[in-house]
Amino acid sequence: MAPVARPDTKTLFHIDLTWFEKNGRDLREAMHEVLCDECRARYPSPSDAHPVDRIHPQTAEVTRVDALWESIVDHCAQKPGFITPATPLTAAIFRALLANGNQPMSSEQLHKRVGKSSAAAILKLLLGSEIENGVVPLDSK
Ligand SMILES: [Zn+2]
Numbered sequence: 001m002a003p004v005a006r007p008d009t010k011t012l013f014h015i016d017l018t019w020f021e022k023n024g025r026d027l028r029e030a031m032h033e034v035l036c037d038e039c040r041a042r043y044p045s046p047s048d049a050h051p052v053d054r055i056h057p058q059t060a061e062v063t064r065v066d067a068l069w070e071s072i073v074d075h076c077a078q079k080p081g082f083i084t085p086a087t088p089l090t091a092a093i094f095r096a097l098l099a100n101g102n103q104p105m106s107s108e109q110l111h112k113r114v115g116k117s118s119a120a121a122i123l124k125l126l127l128g129s130e131i132e133n134g135v136v137p138l139d140s141k
Contacts, residue, residue: 007123007127007137008123009106009107009108009111009119009120009122009123010106010107010108011106011107011123011137011138012104012105012106012137012138013097013104013105013106013107013110013126013135013136013137013138014097014102014103014104014105014135014136014138015027015094015097015098015102015133015134015135016134016135016136017102017134018134019131019133019134019136020134023134025134026046027134028046028047028049028066028068029046030094030133031046031066031068031069031072031098032045032046032068034072034076034082034094034095034098035068035071035072035076036075036076036079036081036082038075039068039071039072039075039076042071043067043068043071046068049066049067049068049071050066050067051064051065051066051067052064052065052066052067052070053065065101069098069101069102072098072099073098073099073100073101076099077095077098077099082095082099083095083096083099083113083114083115085115085116087114089114089116089117089122089125090125090132090133091133092114092116093110093114093122093125093126093132093133093135094132094133094135095114096110096113096114097110097135099113100113104138106119107119107120107122107123107126110122
């Protein structure tokens with residue numbers, strides 16, 4: 001029997017993309033909302049962006065990603081206003097994962113990226129009864 005790991009601040013979290021569908025939410029709309037003004041001008045509505053190929057910088061693996069996602073990772077998230085101290089914590093966590101291309105992040109990493117709260121508080125929030133924006137532990141089914 002594999003031991004059940006107790007989640008800690010090193011436990012990885014990601015955005016469960018199917019959560020949006022299951023909960024009647026539109027991920028592309030949620031992504032569109034986090035775009036900077038420039039990108040929103042380029043893609044006035046979520047349906048204006050189409051999937052594009054993205055090459056992983058380390059593995060050279062090619063994945064189809066949404067152009068909205070591409071814009072967030074390569075552009076919007078690079079700007080200082082993407083996550084500010086005024087960004088609500090749950091929104092900041094969602095933005096941090098989007099900015100990371102949904103590569104899983106631990107509470108510690110999220111804490112560093114959002115620059116507020118604490119790793120322990122972020123972990124507690126992520127393990128709370130309410131799942132926000134589909135952010136769940138990596139290995140949860
Ligand atoms: Zn942008």
